[in-house]
Amino acid sequence: MNTYTPSSWTGAKKNDDMPRITEYSNEPFYLMHNPLQWELIATDDGFEWLPCFSQLNEGAGVNGVVQTRNGVDSSHARVKFMEKGFQILDREFGYITRYPTRHGGWYYSLIWDVPKIIANQTFWNHDSSGYNQFRKNLVLTGVIERPEPEVIELKIRQIDRRIDRRLKNQHIPEIKKEIDKLYELKKQMKDAFDSLFEPVDEKSTKKKGAK
Numbered sequence: 001m002n003t004y005t006p007s008s009w010t011g012a013k014k015n016d017d018m019p020r021i022t023e024y025s026n027e028p029f030y031l032m033h034n035p036l037q038w039e040l041i042a043t044d045d046g047f048e049w050l051p052c053f054s055q056l057n058e059g060a061g062v063n064g065v066v067q068t069r070n071g072v073d074s075s076h077a078r079v080k081f082m083e084k085g086f087q088i089l090d091r092e093f094g095y096i097t098r099y100p101t102r103h104g105g106w107y108y109s110l111i112w113d114v115p116k117i118i119a120n121q122t123f124w125n126h127d128s129s130g131y132n133q134f135r136k137n138l139v140l141t142g143v144i145e146r147p148e149p150e151v152i153e154l155k156i157r158q159i160d161r162r163i164d165r166r167l168k169n170q171h172i173p174e175i176k177k178e179i180d181k182l183y184e185l186k187k188q189m190k191d192a193f194d195s196l197f198e199p200v201d202e203k204s205t206k207k208k209g210a211k
Contacts, residue, residue, distance in 0.1 A: 006097040006099075006111045006114055007097060007111075008091075008094035008095070008096065008097055008111055009028075009091070009096055009097050009098045009108070010091045010092055010094070010096075011028070011091055020099075020100045020101055020102040021099045021100070021101055021102065021107060021115050021117060021122045022101070022102055022117065022120065022121060022122045023099075023101055023103075023107040023115075023122055024101060024103050024105075024107070025101050025103060025104060025105025025106055025107055026057075026106075026107055026108055027057045027058045027059040027072075027108065028057075028058050028096065028098070028106075028108045029055040029056055029057045029058060029096065029108060030055070030056040030058075030074070030078065030088050030089065030091065031053040031054075031055060031088075031089040031095055031096075032053060032054045032055065032056055032081055032086040032087065032088055032089070033051050033052070033053055033054075033086065033087045033089065033144055034054065034084075034085055034086050034087075035085060035145075035147070035148065035151060036151055036154075037051060037052040037053065037054070038050065038051055038052060038147045038151060038152070038155070039052050040155075040185075040188065040189055040192055041132060043132070046188075046191070046192070046195075047188040047189075047191065047192040048136070048192050048195065048196075049147055049152070049189075049192050049193060049196060050132060050135040050136060050139070051135050051138060051139065051144050053089075054086070056074065056077060056078065056081060056088070058072050058074045059072075060072050063077045063080075063081075064076050064077035064080050065077045087144065089138075089143075093134075093138075093143075094111065095110060095111055095134065096108060096109070096110065096111060097109060097110070097111040099115060109124075110131070112126060112127040112128075112130050112131040112134070113125075113126050113127075114126075114127065139196075146196050146197070147193070147196070149193070152189060152190075152193045155189065156186055156189055156190070159182055159185055159186050159189070160186075162182055163179055163182050163183070166178055166179050166182075167179070
C-alpha cells in the first residue's frame with residue numbers, strides 16, 4: 001500500500017520521485033469561477049457560502065485550446081472564458097498537482113485529491129476540510145469577490161419554488177417535514193450571506209462567546 005503527499009504543480013518541469021498510479025493520463029487544467037457559482041456548506045460554526053469552480057482542461061481542440069509547435073496553448077481559451085465573466089485562477093495558487101501513471105504520461109488532479117494504491121488499484125481520498133479552507137481564503141483575501149445579493153436571492157427563490165410544489169400536500173407528515181427543512185435551509189442561506197459582511201473581529205467575538 002502506497003500513500004502520497006502531494007505537492008503543487010504550477011507548470012514548471014520537475015522530476016517527481018514517486019510511484020506510478022494506475023490511472024490513465026489526462027490534461028492539466030485551470031480552475032475557473034463564475035459569479036453565479038456558489039454553494040452553501042455546513043461547518044463547525046454553522047453554514048457559509050463558498051465559491052464553486054469549473055475546469056478549463058488544456059486538451060487541444062477543446063474550448064479553443066490549440067496545439068502549437070511549442071506545445072498546447074490555452075491563452076485564447078482563457079481570454080474567451082474571461083469575456084464570458086469567468087475568473088481564471090492562476091496555478092500559482094497551488095491547487096493542482098500531478099502523478100506519473102503506469103500507462104505513461106501524467107495524471108493531473110486537485111491537490112486535495114490524494115491517491116492510495118491498494119492491491120494494484122488506485123483509490124482517492126478527498127481532503128474536504130483543506131479544500132473548503134482554500135476556497136474560504138480566496139474570499140477572505142479578496143481574490144474572489146463575495147457573492148452579489150442577487151445571486152443568493154436567485155438561489156433562495158429556487159428553494160421557494162420547491163416549497164410551493166409541496167404546499168398542496170403539506171397535510172402529509174413526511175411532506176410537512178420536507179417543507180420545514182426547506183424553510184430552515186432558507187434561513188441558513190440568508191444568515192450565511194449576512195455573515196460574509198460582518199467585521200472579522202465581530203465574528204471572532206461570537207465564536208468565543210459560543211464556547
